[in-house]
Amino acid sequence: KNEVEQSPQNLTAQEGEFITINCSYSVGISALHWLQQHPGGGIVSLFMLSSGKKKHGRLIATINIQEKHSSLHITASHPRDSAVYICAVSSHGGSQGNLIFGKGTKLSVKP
């Protein structure tokens, strides 16, 4: 079993829909990252969080430390949101940046 599990693996949505991507992990963590990778390959950090909730524009990330679960929400989705979304954690005792990555969720938003 992977230490970081994401669901769903693939997601197709219509423009305007509310989207949720889930991440569960099995290790104690110091931080959780949500990353976005576009088809060209570049990776952008969306959020880094260790508790609670963060919001940036139409994106919201939440984390429940007790349940070892995080969600990434996209409100009013748009075709430009189409990308692979990757959850990654840095474990307790590990160095920052020594991340354990999920396999990613491929999102396609249709106009």
Next chain:
Amino acid sequence: GAGVSQSPSNKVTEKGKDVELRCDPISGHTALYWYRQSLGQGLEFLIYFQGNSAPDKSGLPSDRFSAERTGGSVSTLTIQRTQQEDSAVYLCASSLVGGANTGELFFGEGSRLTVL
């Protein structure tokens, strides 16, 4: 520079040759990381630098892989005697340490390595 810069963007080499991949982090970022993304394995951590020292090399897959960082800035990842399984995209990231945004990662575009 404005962002993390990696070179070359693409490298095709023959099995057994050595390759060097370069990363120029964001100015002022003391932390630098190398990751690898391959089709079969997804993303995986290779090595972490703080300044010029590497407190965590635990992700380097074999002793054919080494990395150094000089002047607290540019880093080079060297793969000796390349094998076909080394084919992957090698990604570099940097971050600030300390302050409100500590740990937020900024990624380069990657170096795609193909070993024939």
